[in-house]
Amino acid sequence: MxxxxxxxxxxxxxxxxxxxxxxxxxxxxxxxxxxxxxxxxxxxxPGCTDLQVNGGGGVLFNADPTPEGIAAIAAAHLGLGTAAILPTVITDAPEVIEAAADAVIACHGVPGIAGIHIEGPHIAVERRGTHEARHIRPLDARTMAVLARLRGAGVPVLLTLAPELADPALLRQAAGLGVVISAGHSMADAAQTRAGLADGVGMFTHLYNAMPQMNSRAPGIVAAAILSDAWCGLIADGIHVAPEMLAIAMAARPVADRCFLVSDAMPTVGGPDRFSLYGMEIAVKDGALVNPQGALAGAHVDLLESMRRLIAMTGVPLERAIAMVTDLPRQAMRLPPLQIAPxxxxxxxxxxxxxxxxxxx
The missing domain is CATH 2.30.40.10 (Urease, subunit C, domain 1)
Incomplete structure (x- = not known):
């Protein structure tokens, strides 16, 4: 053809x-x-690359941390224009995270499975969002063993944690393994954030969300992130972040093209309009995914739709929007480019x- x-x-x-x-x-x-x-x-x-995919096609990775679960999630997103994903396991029991790691190792080399994103459990309780508080714990030897096993198998790994709560020596050890460390679900102030950057943090997870907002006398993690040369992921569903704040983050970076989009997609993307998380029903309401208390619980959007919304909301040029869902997330994860070529x-x-x-x- x-x-x-x-x-x-x-x-x-x-x-x-x-x-x-x-x-x-x-x-x-x-x-x-x-x-x-x-x-x-x-x-x-090229098809999009999404670094934060909690689920799709009715499947939640935490609930089905198996190669079959990954395949179902990836298939749902492929049908919506996303060619590569990081299946994302959020805060849970150690056994669930270990099973998720085993599943991704088993899928290593399968088209469309670009690695794994472990989001938590080493986060701040105050900024946990819908993450289950009882599973939150400091970065420890058990997680370090999981990271070492993943990296030993050649799997790209993204780890989201609260840098202010992590042992700096363990941060440096994880970075030395080749893990991409992202700050998120954090209460860090600006100084703590800069210390984390010095110890190996190279990314920020869904900037603005699950972190204190900056103000005139407390710039915090948001300002430190924007003014750094680290990568910043953004959710552009029009619900998590106001268009003006997306535009500010993109315009204020000292190094151009260090922002990319993530979906933070849940099982409702390409699936039914509700699912269970930690025993709670999460449902789509007015385009948003909310828990019984009305708090946001991930996003009901795919990455290509996120690109469309970013353009509509901010007027960002098409070229930049395409890069933010293709080349840039791959660069952020040190993945080879996905190019239209023989x-x-x-x-x-x-x-x-x-x-x-x-x-x-």
Whole structure:
């Protein structure tokens, strides 16, 4: 099949006048010339890479930490334009986190499974959100053993924790293993955040959410994150963060292109409108996922839809928005780029129309 696009995302920019020859893999990316394509689309880009996927297709990773659970979650997101995910296990009993690690090790090398995100349990109780308080604990030898086992198997690992509560020596040890350490669900002030950055923190998890907000005399973790050269993940569902705050975070970074989008997706994405977490029913209400107390509990959005909403809410250029769901999260996780080039699997190629809707082919 020959697919022609008005614009193709390649080499970190949008290029006009190109076409892709594809079967089960991309055979060629070349100028269209005088050929008649089988299909014309507005945009060709790699599928999205999402570093924070708690669930999808009715499956919650914490509830089904198995290769089969991962496969179901990944399939739901692939159908919505996300080619690669970090299955994300949130605060839970050590046995659940260990089972999640075993499942991801078993899936290592499976297309679309880019690693694992362990979000908690080493977080601040005050900023736990819907994370279960009884499972929260300091970073310890048991988690360090899980990290070492994952890294020994070659699995990319993202670990979200509260840096102010972690032993600096363990932070440095985890960073030395090649774990990407992200600050989140934290009460850290600006000085504590800078200390964490010096000890190996290189990212911030869903900036603004589950952390104290900055003010004139207490800049806190948010200001320290924005003014750092670390990576910052953002949720752009239009519910978790106001558009103005998204724009501020992107505009104020001292190093350009250090913000990327995450979905924080839950099982309702590509699945039913409710699920169980820690024995509580979490349901979609007015587009938001809330627990029985009305607090947010993850997001009911996929990453491609997040890109659309970011553009609509902030007016960010298409080029930047594409990078924030493709190249930049991969750079943040030290993953090789996913590029439209000969050999690329057809599953990873995303064709979009003028409204940035998926074109099936």
């Amino acid at each position: 020959l697919i022609a696009a008005e614009r193709v995302w390649t080499g970190g920019r949008l290029v006009q006048g190109l076409a892709v020859e594809v079967t089960d893999r991309v055979a060629a990316l070349r100028p269209l010339g005088g050929d008649t394509p089988d299909l014309r689309v507005a945009l060709l880009m 050999g690329m699997a057809a599953r990873d190629l995303l064709a979009l129309d003028d409204a940035l809707g998926i074109v099936r082919w």
